[in-house]
Amino acid sequence: MTTTPSRQPAVFIGHGVPLNALEDNQWTRQWAALGAALPERPRAVLAVSAHWYIGATAVTTMAHPRTIHDFYGFPRELNEFDYPAAGAPELASEVAEVVRPTWVGEDRDSWGLDHGTWSVLAHVFPDADVPVAQLSVDASKPADYHFDLGTRLSALRDSGVLILASGNVVHNLAAVDPSLGDSGTDWAHRFDDHARALLTDRPEDAVSLLDHPDAGLAVPSADHFLPLLYTAGMAAGSGEKLDAFSEGYAWGSVSMTSYRSAA
Incomplete structure (x- = not known):
């Protein structure tokens, strides 16, 4: 008897520094809890990482x-x-x-799994026992393109695919201040708080975050922000809202806030 897979949640992880792959901290424990709370083990992960930021939409196909x-x-x-x-x-x-x-290209051998993917999955699936493919973030496309792509990709969630986007809502490395530890600057808080209020109520308006007065500081380049639009698109296209989890900051100017579709 064939059973229908449980629908996988829409997920965005604020991944922070690569060293989180090895750390036991407030964020990595939340990532591990996410994996433990999934409705069932996915048949595959499709990761959308900020670190595969190229001029095309492509998916890895290597075994x-x-x-x-x-x-x-x-x-x-x-x-x-x-x-x-x-x-x-x-x-x-x-x-x-x-x-x-x-159009989606096939990448047979040039990429793989970058740290936006494996630093998170090392905690979500520590045994590396779920197959993984990556989808690139097309640097040549506007924000609406990425939101719309997320909306259409959401159908894969019903067939047991966990679509995990990885970036940071606030990501300004030029403003990093290690002395700030796990606190955030005023502008980081304003942008992150606005994003949380919007995404937990109206994910369909996620693209409008780029119009926020602090967007120039919070999102000086689009690479780490655009993966969030895939998760927002998945939620909006399915009539879902998002819940925030794993909240916090790193060095003042990196938001560690993560989201998943509301249960």
């Missing part, structure tokens, strides 16, 4: 994606970290079908 260490200045242990999840090449055709007529 064994490599662990990409796309950073420097961190401990050797992190540079040697491996997340050996299998790939999910079958997702390429499914993604192409649900987002039609948008």
Whole structure:
């Protein structure tokens, strides 16, 4: 007897620094709790990471994606970290079908899993026993494009695919101040608080966040913000709202707030 998979939630993770892959802290414990609370183990993960920010929409199709260490200045242990999840090449055709007529390229060997994906999945699925594919964030497209793509990708959630977007709502590395620890600047709080109020009530208006007076400081470049629009699009397209979890800040100018579709 074939059973219908449970619908997977729409998820956005504020991933912060790569070192979170190795840390036991307030955020990584929330990521682990997310994995434990899923309705059932997904058949695959489709990750939308801020760190695959290119001029096209593409999905990985390799059977064994490599662990990409796309950073420097961190401990050797992190540079040697491996997340050996299998790939999910079958997702390429499914993604192409649900987002039609948008073109989606296939990446057979140039990418893999970057730290926006594996630093989070190391806690959500620590045994690396769920296949993973990545979807690129197209740097050449406007915000509406990414929101709309999320709306259409949401159909995959009903077939057991966890679509996990990874970035940061507030991400300004030029303004990082280690002395601020886990507190946020005034402008970071204003933007993050506005985002929380909007996303938990009207995710369909997520693109309007870029019109906020503090958006220039909170989102100086779009790469870490755009993954949020995929999760907002998934929720809005399904008539859902989002719940915030794993809230906080890193070094004043990075928001660690994460979201999932309301239960």
